[in-house]
Amino acid sequence: MTIQRAERSTPQMTERAAADRHQPVLRDRVVDLLAPALQQPGAVYVDATLGMGGHTEAILRACPGARAVGIDRDTEALALAGERLAGFGERFVPVHAVYDEIPAALAELSISRADAILYDLGVSSLQLDEEERGFAYRMDAPLDMRMDQSRGMTAADVLNGYSEAELTRILKDYGEERFARKIARALVRRREQEPFTTSGPLVQLLHEVVPAASQRSGGHPAKRTFQALRIEVNAELSTWRAALPAGLDLLPVGGRVLVLAYHSLEDRIAKQLLGAGATSSAPPGMPVELPEQRPWLRLLTRGAEQADDQEIAANPRAASVRLRAAERIRETAPADLHAPADHKENRR
Incomplete structure (x- = not known):
């Protein structure tokens, strides 16, 4: 540190x-x-x-x-x-x-x-307003998403390096994405053709994969995926x-x-x-x-x-x-003070 x-x-x-x-x-x-x-x-x-x-x-x-x-x-x-x-x-x-x-x-x-x-x-x-940071899905930008750009993996590293099962997990757990498995499968297929480097192709894929009915009722189809990637990248x-x-x-x-x-x-x-x-x-x-x-x-x-x-x-x-x-209100806290770990997460 x-x-x-x-x-x-x-x-x-x-x-x-x-x-x-x-x-x-x-x-x-x-x-x-x-x-x-x-x-x-x-x-x-x-x-x-x-x-x-x-x-x-x-x-x-x-x-x-x-x-x-x-x-x-x-x-x-x-x-x-x-x-x-x-x-x-x-x-x-x-x-x-x-x-x-x-x-x-x-x-x-x-x-x-x-x-x-x-x-x-x-x-x-x-971070949302700066295009080059890659946090916002409404503009084509490098898939970075690191809060500290001096260290750690990027969102592109996650998209191109995680297995289908790992992608499914973070989309489901951190993005609360109903179509996590379907999206993860499509991500793996697409990256075999060309690695993800910017957000534009990712957003386009999500428009194609997330059902139209869900897009009409649930907001932008990239919202949950971007949230999941950001949480994973920054642990x-x-x-x-x-x-x-x-x-x-x-x-x-x-x-x-x-x-x-x-x-x-x-x-x-x-x-x-x-x-x-x-x-x-x-x-x-x-x-x-x-x-x-x-x-x-x-x-x-x-x-x-x-x-x-x-x-x-x-x-x-x-x-x-x-x-x-x-x-x-009291000086001494319980010795076992901690929060339960709900999920495995990227730790750097």
């Missing part, structure tokens, strides 16, 4: 400022839920998925005594966020790392705790299973964590971990609950909150968001 401080960008690094390109999802609700943990001078806020810095900007404005560490695997996002947040000076530090590396990233900065942590999961606005679920426990372990009593999930598997992991921490571990029927069996988290939301119609109209990418938040 290599962790380094990201360099701040200059105005020449991008044609459009990050603030003009990015509208953070549920920004005001995020601030409302996390700000109570960031009121003391020197409080540490960690944006585990910094993106273009919209949430961090709002937190730093609302909590003038807090400082922020912004973590992202995407170097372009770090540059844009660094430009956006440069006015906060030393209150903001950008770090190039993956969000399951938070403990090491903070240790390198001589920080031992995080008073509030935000995880805004999934693909960012920047998003295995990383997330490790990241949330690592973050929770850094919270002091009174510290808060907030998760914005856009996929049912991501949300399930958050629901299980936060729910377990907010539930007594005492066996049913025990007359006395021991101190170590008491809940160590307090849920701050009733179930998962969603964006309202007004926000979705202004920011369509908020349509699928699920927000969960919790506060640490």
Whole structure:
């Protein structure tokens, strides 16, 4: 693992400022839920998925005594966020790392705790908008899909190298694609003629393979396949299973964590971990609950909150968001804190 401080960008690094390109999802609700943990001078806020810095900007404005560490695997996002947040000076530090590396990233900065942590999961606005990244299926672009373009396999590597069974698995598990087996079979046949390199031929194949009736009722036929490829390429679920426990372990009593999930598997992991921490571990029927069996988290939301119609109209990418938040209320967490692994996933 290599962790380094990201360099701040200059105005020449991008044609459009990050603030003009990015509208953070549920920004005001995020601030409302996390700000109570960031009121003391020197409080540490960690944006585990910094993106273009919209949430961090709002937190730093609302909590003038807090400082922020912004973590992202995407170097372009770090540059844009660094430009956006440069006015906060030393209150903001950008770090190039993956969000399951938070403990090491903070240790390198001589920080031992995080008073509030935000995880805004999934693909960012920047990654969707940049044609050459290959995340969007509405344009022909190289099949990359790496959030960190400095390392790891690409979507083309997956499409051209995975077996039919492996392709079926990721399409079904990560894309929740009804026609996973049919698509995987067609992918293997097509790549024998010519390897996949750009998204155009892939989208064309999906138009041909997914039944017309499903396309009319289920949206764009490439939506689920692109989602599955992105999750596999970036090992998003295995990383997330490790990241949330690592973050929770850094919270002091009174510290808060907030998760914005856009996929049912991501949300399930958050629901299980936060729910377990907010539930007594005492066996049913025990007359006395021991101190170590008491809940160590307090849920701050009733179930998962969603964006309202007004926000979705202004920011369509908020349509699928699920927000969960919790506060640490006890010092010691169960030693076996982890999320169950639902599926085998690419791990690099």
